Amino acid sequence: MLNKKLEKALNAQIRVEAESSQVYLSMASWAELKGLEGIAQFMYKHSDEERMHMLKLIKFVNERGGHAIVSDLKAPKTDFGSFQSMFKELLEHEIFVSQSINDLVHITLEEKDYATHNFLQWYVAEQIEEEALARTILDKINLIGNDKGGLYLFDRDVQQIAVESAAGEPGA
Numbered sequence: 001m002l003n004k005k006l007e008k009a010l011n012a013q014i015r016v017e018a019e020s021s022q023v024y025l026s027m028a029s030w031a032e033l034k035g036l037e038g039i040a041q042f043m044y045k046h047s048d049e050e051r052m053h054m055l056k057l058i059k060f061v062n063e064r065g066g067h068a069i070v071s072d073l074k075a076p077k078t079d080f081g082s083f084q085s086m087f088k089e090l091l092e093h094e095i096f097v098s099q100s101i102n103d104l105v106h107i108t109l110e111e112k113d114y115a116t117h118n119f120l121q122w123y124v125a126e127q128i129e130e131e132a133l134a135r136t137i138l139d140k141i142n143l144i145g146n147d148k149g150g151l152y153l154f155d156r157d158v159q160q161i162a163v164e165s166a167a168g169e170p171g172a
Contacts, residue, residue: 006116007066009107010057015071016100017054021047023093026076027086036083036151038159053123060119083151084141091134098127133161 002010028043061068080086101123108117137158144150 002061002064002066002116003111003113006107006111006113007061009104010061010066010116011069011071013100013104014054014057014061014068015073016097017050017057018070019073019076020093020097021050021054022073023076023090024050026078027080027090030078030080030086031083034083036155038155038157039083042158042161053126060116064116087134087138087141091131091138094127094130094134098131101127 024043024047028040028047031037031043032040058068058070077089080089101120105117105120105124108114108120140154140157144154
């Protein structure tokens with residue numbers, strides 16, 4: 001059974017995951033309008049992943065006797081200036097999500113809720129991967145600079161990351 005403090009913290013994380021899905025969705029739409037199909041596909045896929053992270057939390061809260069709340073969301077930005085600044089914002093957002101997960105893990109230890117602590121370890125590992133991927137992409141972007149040919153190849157490479165990642169998913 002979840003105590004109220006942990007239930008409230010998990011509901012806050014549900015909102016973070018839902019807003020993350022919206023951030024990726026907005027980035028996907030912006031990239032698609034700019035003709036960056038690979039980046040758009042990558043962002044659409046990650047939007048779906050963030051939604052699944054949210055659903056996993058909702059199920060957990062409800063299964064533990066809490067009440068998962070679907071709340072209103074803050075609207076994401078709709079213009080990112082350049083694909084470089086968009087990916088920089090993406091990394092900053094993933095760092096924010098990691099801190100949010102870490103804060104939640106800390107609460108589980110304070111409350112001695114080891115079942116929830118164990119459940120959240122998947123999110124901890126996922127955030128390590130998300131941050132590493134965002135950093136790798138930013139490193140590639142910095143190598144490209146303003147080279148249009150490099151952007152074309154980068155767009156194709158990112159699309160391949162999305163395709164390969166989707167092929168590794170169960171049921172894909």
